[in-house]
Amino acid sequence: MSGTTEKVLEARDIGKAFMGGSRIALGGVSLELFRGEILSIVGPNGAGKSTLIQILLGLLRPDSGSLNILGVDATRHRRLIAHRINYASTDLSLPYSLTVLENLRVYSLIYNLCDWESRVHSLLSDFGLSAIANRRVGSLSTGQVAKLGIAKALLTEPEILFLDEPTATLDPEVSAHLREFLRKRVLDTGMSLLYTSHNMREVERLSDRIILLGGGKIIKEGVIEDLLKNDSASDLEALFLDTVRKTASW
Amino acid sequence: MVTIGKRPSVSLFAIRPMLGVMLRQFYLYRRSLPRWMEIFYWPLLDLLVWGFLTLYLRQGSLIASHAVYSLLGALLLWDMLYRSQQSISMVFLEEIWSKNLYHLLVSPLTPYHVIFGAILTGILKVSLSSGLAIFLAYHFFSFSLFSIGLSLVPFVLALLCMGWALGILTTALILRFGQEAEVLAWGVIFLFQPVSAVFNPVSVLPPAFRDIAMFVPASHVFEGMRQVVNGGGFPGEQLMVAFFLDACYLLIALGVFGWVMARARREGFSLKLGA
Numbered sequence: 001m002s003g004t005t006e007k008v009l010e011a012r013d014i015g016k017a018f019m020g021g022s023r024i025a026l027g028g029v030s031l032e033l034f035r036g037e038i039l040s041i042v043g044p045n046g047a048g049k050s051t052l053i054q055i056l057l058g059l060l061r062p063d064s065g066s067l068n069i070l071g072v073d074a075t076r077h078r079r080l081i082a083h084r085i086n087y088a089s090t091d092l093s094l095p096y097s098l099t100v101l102e103n104l105r106v107y108s109l110i111y112n113l114c115d116w117e118s119r120v121h122s123l124l125s126d127f128g129l130s131a132i133a134n135r136r137v138g139s140l141s142t143g144q145v146a147k148l149g150i151a152k153a154l155l156t157e158p159e160i161l162f163l164d165e166p167t168a169t170l171d172p173e174v175s176a177h178l179r180e181f182l183r184k185r186v187l188d189t190g191m192s193l194l195y196t197s198h199n200m201r202e203v204e205r206l207s208d209r210i211i212l213l214g215g216g217k218i219i220k221e222g223v224i225e226d227l228l229k230n231d232s233a234s235d236l237e238a239l240f241l242d243t244v245r246k247t248a249s250w
Numbered sequence: 251m252v253t254i255g256k257r258p259s260v261s262l263f264a265i266r267p268m269l270g271v272m273l274r275q276f277y278l279y280r281r282s283l284p285r286w287m288e289i290f291y292w293p294l295l296d297l298l299v300w301g302f303l304t305l306y307l308r309q310g311s312l313i314a315s316h317a318v319y320s321l322l323g324a325l326l327l328w329d330m331l332y333r334s335q336q337s338i339s340m341v342f343l344e345e346i347w348s349k350n351l352y353h354l355l356v357s358p359l360t361p362y363h364v365i366f367g368a369i370l371t372g373i374l375k376v377s378l379s380s381g382l383a384i385f386l387a388y389h390f391f392s393f394s395l396f397s398i399g400l401s402l403v404p405f406v407l408a409l410l411c412m413g414w415a416l417g418i419l420t421t422a423l424i425l426r427f428g429q430e431a432e433v434l435a436w437g438v439i440f441l442f443q444p445v446s447a448v449f450n451p452v453s454v455l456p457p458a459f460r461d462i463a464m465f466v467p468a469s470h471v472f473e474g475m476r477q478v479v480n481g482g483g484f485p486g487e488q489l490m491v492a493f494f495l496d497a498c499y500l501l502i503a504l505g506v507f508g509w510v511m512a513r514a515r516r517e518g519f520s521l522k523l524g525a
């Protein structure tokens with residue numbers, strides 16, 4: 001585990017229900033993220049991952065529980081830490097009509113960055129996007145758009161980076177490169193990374209710790225090696241499938 | 251390990267984030283012919299159609315020349331109202347269409363930064379579109395909007411305020427109901443046209459419409475404009491009512507917008523918003 005003992009995120013008993021309380025999305029989820037740690041949240045579809053991420057990002061207000069991010073009550077004062085966190089998801093894009101460079105320039109202004117130029121060029125180089133810096137986002141491949149989304153998220157040098165299935169649209173080679181890059185970034189800067197993925201092999205390779213969500217609750221949590229040992233599972237995928245089958249309601 | 255330095259948060263009044271919203275719009279328009287057409291095409295066509303009509307009316311002396319002037323003046327002012335409303339709605343729609351809205355919501359930008367950036371962008375668009383229309387109206391139809399005199403400034407401001415209020419309200423409805431409601435961005439302003447007394451005085455409206463028109467800022471502006479064109483002097487009272495109504499409209503629109511945002515944070519942003 002590469003993280004420190006300094007908590008950058010602490011969620012306590014987060015509960016969320018929709019449709020007037022009839023559909024419980026999260027039923028008392030508690031988690032912690034430490035500085036310089038890579039934490040993965042995995043779980044089947046409908047487990048509550050997206051709801052949890054939206055709450056951690058401040059897009060959704062929890063019905064119950066508390067959320068402290070970087071020392072701030074994030075359910076009430078999200079704006080105070082919004083410039084210190086960032087987010088990328090394969091479900092999102094950036095304006096199609098703008099070029100790669102223009103998008104990053106716009107976000108530099110939105111995040112009130114002064115030294116944007118050196119950061120942008122360094123990120124373009126890191127992500128292999130320099131050659132297409134002047135191409136419109138609409139003309140890029142899905143993988144290139146995904147890389148640009150992550151570059152945008154790293155532009156602000158966030159203390160916490162939230163990634164929602166970051167490699168879902170990337171080929172294995174680019175995925176491996178991205179994993180290496182993120183791992184190095186975490187080690188070099190102390191950035192904390194919280195990400196969701198359905199790719200268990202990737203989670204196994206990248207994460208310091210995982211949380212397995214199911215039915216809006218944490219089913220398992222811990223360091224991968226410990227979880228595998230406790231369940232006598234050969235790998236994370238086997239552990240995931242076994243756990244999900246045991247807890248699934250169908 | 252190098253710990254990332256803490257930076258100050260983005261203030262509610264920070265200029266650079268608003269410039270970011272404007273720069274995004276500038277890039278969008280810079281290389282998009284259809285978007286430029288949207289700024290110039292309709293105002294130009296409207297001007298030609300109504301301009302030719304006024305030429306015809308003037309030739310035949312069918313109506314008094316000041317009434318003819320009112321038509322073109324009303325057209326130019328109405329277009330400013332329409333553009334200012336659209337400029338707000340379009341900024342949000344562009345973000346929804348490009349699946350970028352979530353990125354903005356996660357950023358330190360507040361929706362009010364976006365609205366203010368949209369207002370500034372809208373002022374530039376209205377200046378371009380109306381500037382060309384005013385120029386053409388003068389050269390082809392011998393009508394100068396500036397003949398209205400100094401009253402023109404408060405007229406324009408009152409109409410822009412109404413447009414912004416309707417733009418914010420429309421945006422709130424789009425955020426609430428998703429992209430299905432985007433037709434409002436183009437249609438909502440025309441709901442107000444019959445009771446705005448744009449081309450006709452309020453007095454010719456049926457009683458029910460006349461009552462509604464009392465509560466529409468634009469109707470007071472256009473009545474005021476006719477008063478000036480007819481030589482009736484500065485319409486101070488009409489303008490005061492118009493600005494009072496504008497303030498009410500803006501407060502209501504911002505209230506609805508705030509309510510929609512709070513509701514979205516409670517129940518989640520509509521999945522129909524391109525995320």
